Amino acid sequence: MPTDVVMPQMGESIFEGAITKWLKQAGDRVEKDEPLFEISTDKVDAEIPAPVGGVLTEIRVPVGATVDVNTVVAVIDGPMKGAASDEAQGTGAKAQSFSSGTIGTTEVVPCYKAGANEATAFEQRSEPGRKLRSSPLVRRIAKENNLDLSRIAGSGSEGRITKEDILRYLSQYGPGGVAPQAPPLAGRIEPMSRMRAIIAERMVESVRISPHVHTVYKIDMTRIARLRERERAGFEQRHGVKLTYMPFIAAAAAQALVKFPIVNASLVDGFIHYHPSVNLGIAVALDWGLIVPVVRGAEGLDFPSLARTIADLAGRARTKKLLPDEIQGGTFTLTNSGVFGGEFGTPILNQPEAAILAIGGLRKEPVVLSDAEGNDTIAIRSMQHFCLGFDHRLIDGAEAGKFMSEIKRVLEEWNKPIQ
Numbered sequence: 193m194p195t196d197v198v199m200p201q202m203g204e205s206i207f208e209g210a211i212t213k214w215l216k217q218a219g220d221r222v223e224k225d226e227p228l229f230e231i232s233t234d235k236v237d238a239e240i241p242a243p244v245g246g247v248l249t250e251i252r253v254p255v256g257a258t259v260d261v262n263t264v265v266a267v268i269d270g271p272m273k274g275a276a277s278d279e280a281q282g283t284g285a286k287a288q289s290f291s292s293g294t295i296g297t298t299e300v301v302p303c304y305k306a307g308a309n310e311a312t313a314f315e316q317r318s319e320p321g322r323k324l325r326s327s328p329l330v331r332r333i334a335k336e337n338n339l340d341l342s343r344i345a346g347s348g349s350e351g352r353i354t355k356e357d358i359l360r361y362l363s364q365y366g367p368g369g370v371a372p373q374a375p376p377l378a379g380r381i382e383p384m385s386r387m388r389a390i391i392a393e394r395m396v397e398s399v400r401i402s403p404h405v406h407t408v409y410k411i412d413m414t415r416i417a418r419l420r421e422r423e424r425a426g427f428e429q430r431h432g433v434k435l436t437y438m439p440f441i442a443a444a445a446a447q448a449l450v451k452f453p454i455v456n457a458s459l460v461d462g463f464i465h466y467h468p469s470v471n472l473g474i475a476v477a478l479d480w481g482l483i484v485p486v487v488r489g490a491e492g493l494d495f496p497s498l499a500r501t502i503a504d505l506a507g508r509a510r511t512k513k514l515l516p517d518e519i520q521g522g523t524f525t526l527t528n529s530g531v532f533g534g535e536f537g538t539p540i541l542n543q544p545e546a547a548i549l550a551i552g553g554l555r556k557e558p559v560v561l562s563d564a565e566g567n568d569t570i571a572i573r574s575m576q577h578f579c580l581g582f583d584h585r586l587i588d589g590a591e592a593g594k595f596m597s598e599i600k601r602v603l604e605e606w607n608k609p610i611q
Contacts, residue, residue, distance in 0.1 A: 195244045197266040199259050202233050202516040209233045210258040210352075210386055211265065216248050222268060229265070230512060232386040236483065236519050239512045244268055256325070258352060325352040333358050338368040347393070351383030356393075387481035398543045402583040406538045409578050409596045412604050413554060416440050417574040423610060430611070431496045438474070439499040441551060442526060444602040446470045446490040449524055452595045456523045458544040459586050473522035473542060474502055476509040477531075483509050484542060486522040495610045526551065536577035546586045547595075552577030 199209050213230040216222055224245040231238055242248075250267040253259055324341050326334075330353050334341050344361045346353035362369075384392065420435055427435040449456040449470045458465045470491040473484040485505035490498060508514050524545055529537035530553035537550040559573040578599065582592050 194249065194267050194269040195246070196264040197228065197243060197268060199231070199253075199261050199263045199265055200240060201261040202231070202236055202238060206233050206261065206516065208258050208260050211253055211255055212237070212386075213255060214251060215239070218248055218251050220248050222246065222248055236514055236516055237387060237480070237512050238514065242268060256352070258327075326358075327352075327355070330355055330358050333362070337362055340370070343370060347384055347389035385480060387483075391481055394543070395540050398541050401543060402541050403585060404538075404541065404581055405584045405587075405589070405592070406579055406581050407589070407592050407596060408536055409580075409600055411576055411578055411600045412559070412573050413437070413576045414574045415606050416603060417554070419606065419610070427496075427499075427610065431500060433500050433503040435499065435610075436503075437551075437554065438502055438526070438528065439495060440603065440606065441549075441599075442472055442474070442487065442490060442498055442502060443495060443608065444599045445524065445526060445549060446472065446493075447602055448595050448598040450491050451598055452591060454587055454591055455547045455582070455595045457546050457586060458523070459546065459583065460544055464586060467523045469523070471521050471523045473525035473545070474505060475525060475527035476506050478510060483514070483519060484522060484525060485509050485514055485518050486520065488521065495608060524548070530554065530576070536579045538579055539581045541581060541583060547580060547582040547592075549599075550579040550581065552579065 199211075201207075202209065209231040210233070211229055212232045215227050215229055222228060222242040222245060224243070225241045226245075227239040228242040228248070229240050231240055246268045248266060249269045251265070252267070253263070253265040259265065325346060326341060331341070333339070333355070334344075339358065339362065341353055341358075344353050344357055345351075347357055416437065420437065420440075424435040427433075453466050454464075456467055456470055458467070469489045472487040472490040474487060475482060475484050485508075487493070487498065487501050487505065493501065505514070505518060508518075522542060522545060525539075525542045525548040527537070527539050527548060528551045529539070530551050533553050536552035539548045539550040541548050554574055554576045556572050557575045558570050559575065561569050561571050561573075563569075578596065580592055580596055
């Protein structure tokens, strides 16, 4: 019996997803749990495995299309009968079937031909040389308000004009309104990816919501640098992950967040929510954007468990294998801008979190050291900048200073076993 492959629901608040890549073609044999296609949602990019083994007999939704969850996107059947019929006809092409009409919120126009790019099945043309991608809802809003869709920039996959895009345009220019046209730009122009558009929207929203304040501390990481150098080989042998600086910083942050819970809180609808656990978001840079998987209950993890969890989440983020719950519910974020050589960054809050810590580059510097008698000496130390960005509605400078002083103390006086 044929098995329908549907767009999965990647979290309670996710109602649609965009197909970004088919990893198999119609006619290909697939094994159960083998990656079948890639999707992008408001929360995560992910590989979706085949629910059963068999032959992929039909692909119903092309690359670039956004459809509602539970929409049938493909069909898997048993071994295909007469599979050589294409070759007998001399086409050598693997057929793909796209039905006309509406799939979820996206109208799919059947214009597939052998060898054509899958995205052509999703194109809507309105004027020469311009390809418009939008849903029936967007086109209805445009018609009711006398708006020219060709003048609206799309932030969705492959430049698709989303409901948010047209409503934003309508609020700025009104019914029948026309935005001033920018002069032509030189160079290459391409639409924003879905993830890039979402990041842009969230960052603008965060700056609008929270009055951001930043404070920078320089921390002496020499004790940890020496400990790491001494223990790194044995640690990797015992626990199967490399000993990086991140678990040291995460452990220090978790301890400080327990001591100063306001930094781990959120302001929602005028009420301060004190979270019962420290859920650390660890920002991971990807070739196609940024994602923040969450280490839940970080305050209760021993050092090896913290290191393994961070390594596991970062690895699966880069291979699109994170689960929806693993990128939600963060209460505080760590972002390592220093990995690219920067002194420090001034990060934007990951709403509704109240604070975020940017980790700067680690460098050896000459530092003045004073002993108990007040004698000064100059020594070479491993120094690192840490910048705390915080929501000034919740956190005053005094609390931020106490919090950062606690992180500084824990890191400079590190005395915890790393086993």
